[in-house]
Amino acid sequence: DIQMTQSPSSLSASVGDRVTITCQASQDISNYLNWYQQKPGKAPKLLIYDASILRTGVPSRFSGSGSGSTFTFTISSLQPEDFATYFCQQYDNGPPLSFGGGTNIQIK
């Protein structure tokens, strides 16, 4: 199985801050990497697919980059509604899929 190591596991930030999360795959997964946002009591929401493509309707302050085994997710200017947990997910060559451990963004 491909292991996904996500860091940090949590962070505190203020509205307006730039926030970056990293995901490291245990092997080369090309650009087969997605990012999700999950708020408490809610379903995860797909934000970015194929490492860098913003899903329709997702604000442009969210972005993703990377290929191979190292990926980053950035929120350029944190908004109040962005306080949530974020997960990366790989799908190299199909199943099995696997998720990173998650990053919980809290208000400083």
Add this chain to the structure above:
Amino acid sequence: QLQLQESGPALVKPSETLSLTCSVSGGAINNRGYYWAWIRRPPGKGLEWIGSIYYSGTAYYKPSLKSPVTISVDASKNQLSLKVTSVTAADTAVYFCARGHNGALEEWGQGTQVTVS
């Protein structure tokens, strides 16, 4: 607009079988362009992919799952199902069904809490 709704027992005894259903509305479950998946989130932990099923009927499961799992589709009812046999406390989680496309889980149900005790 596609909607997914999970249903099933909130409490299951250890060693018994957990059965969940995901009812799909606003789209056909037997659409060739998509696959269907179950994912869970145990308390205090991250998301865990359980398995996926494709239009062909082929299902794939997480290799390291401790409890045997079966995923199936009933196209006549537009429903997806999950069975986890011989459950333990480690199977306590919020369970989600989702529709996938090209590796991304695009649409999710709201989730259902299952406790093994």
